[in-house]
Amino acid sequence: MAFARPGLKRASGTEPSSRQRALALPVAAGVCALALAAYLAGVILRHPGQMLDWYDLKVYNHAGLLARSSPRRLYTWELYPGIKFTYTPFAAVVFAVCSLLPWAVLRWLMTVASLAALAVTLWLTAGALGWHGRQRATLLAGVAAASLWTEPVQRALHLGQVELLLMALIVWDLCQPDHRRWKGAGVGVAAGIKLVPLIFIPYLVLAGKLRQAVAVTVAFLSTIVIGFAFLPHTSAKYWLTGYFMHPGNVGAVRSLLNQSLLGLVAREMGSVRHATPGWLAVAVLTGVLGLVAAAVLDRAGRAVAGWLTCALIGLLCSPISWDQHWVWVVPAIALLADTALRARGAARWAWWGLAVAMAALLGAWGALPLGEVHPLPGSLQAVSSNLFVEVGLGLLAVAIGGAWRVRRPGDAKPAGEVLEPSAMTRA
Secondary structure, three states, rough: OOOOOOOOOOOOOOOHHHHHHHHHHHHHHHHHHHHHHHHHHHHOOOOOOOOOOOOHHHHHHHHHHHHHHHHHHHHEEEOOOOOOOOOOHHHHHHHHHHHHOHHHHHHHHHHHHHHHHHHHHHHHHHHHOOHHHHHHHHHHHHHHHHHHHHHHHHHHHHHHOHHHHHHHHHHHHOOOOOOOOOOHHHHHHHHOOOOOHHHHHHHHOOOOOOHHHHHHHHHHHHHHHHHHHHHHHHHHHHHHHHHHHHHHHHOOOOOOOOOOOHHHHHHHHHHHHHHHHHHHHHHHHHHHHHHHHHHHHHHOOHHHHHHHHHHHHHHHHOOEEEHHHHHHHHHHHHHHHHHHHHHOOHHHHHHHHHHHHHHHHHHHOOOOOOOOOOOOHHHHHHHHHOHHHHHHHHHHHHHHHHHOOOOOOOHHOOOOOOOOOOOOOOH
């Protein structure tokens, strides 16, 4: 949802100089080009498999081949020991179509499409934040340069993960005008591939967008019907036996790469079984607080902050949130940068500091969390092992603070009016 603004103003209330406006886009574009060039150089010059391995894309491709040739084996087959296919039968149908492409074409197509999805996500987010023309392109280029070298984005590209594509689909859907009849259907299709986007249903209900919540639900149920139509036995196994409720099918829940609340609690408790009761309590509390905050922000006219907070809740409360699932830091960085540019005085530097700190903490400095490769002593190891969760909880606290500030109906701003900086966003 876009909120029109007549132009970005400086903290003093005056318009940026024409020279600054003229230089901003070429500088941002140059930095973005350098970031992309460095990435491409790494792909070309480094040892094959270091930058791009397409591990997860191989799982998708093999699952698609099985869906076409031997669908009854889909949820018993293991491409690698302990790694099973856990996506929905509808996803298997999609992957079956993709598997018709030669592997050499599919893997590079996935990489290019993922990079394009990163740009699309930022373009849509900038528009929803009220940026237009050169300003919109400047925000896209600047944030893309920083986002490309974050750990989640690098891992998603390395593995050939579908996360960047799903994020772009969800953001595209949520940025549609509210009068669009089937707004929400894109979220439902994304949930039909990976279940976590279902978290947007209660968010939309609490935000008073019942028609969109219905559209998500109808689209999601349609994907189940499609799955049963093409893969009836496989669909029955997935949906009727509780297969989708076993997170261990995708790897060790206690792995340091699982940056979810369950992963954190399981590492502390020593096992998933002992961690489950505590995790459920923490997840319910986190989910309720986060969804209420997201709905309040949305109702106050801060739509981007609303759906970003909801996505954050999905990452924290999902049993499995690998590091590559945290690609939602991309629009989050854009949101923080927008907030900084519209803030005044010391607040501006505080918001810039938060944006830079998040990009740096989640930067692709090697295998993260840090302790995965380099064991660290004592409390530093504990902090490092749960870094993404800690950043997520910090952002959630900021979102709750922002929701508290705009909780009164009188605090909401009409569309088209330049909003004052809030604790979360100026969307």
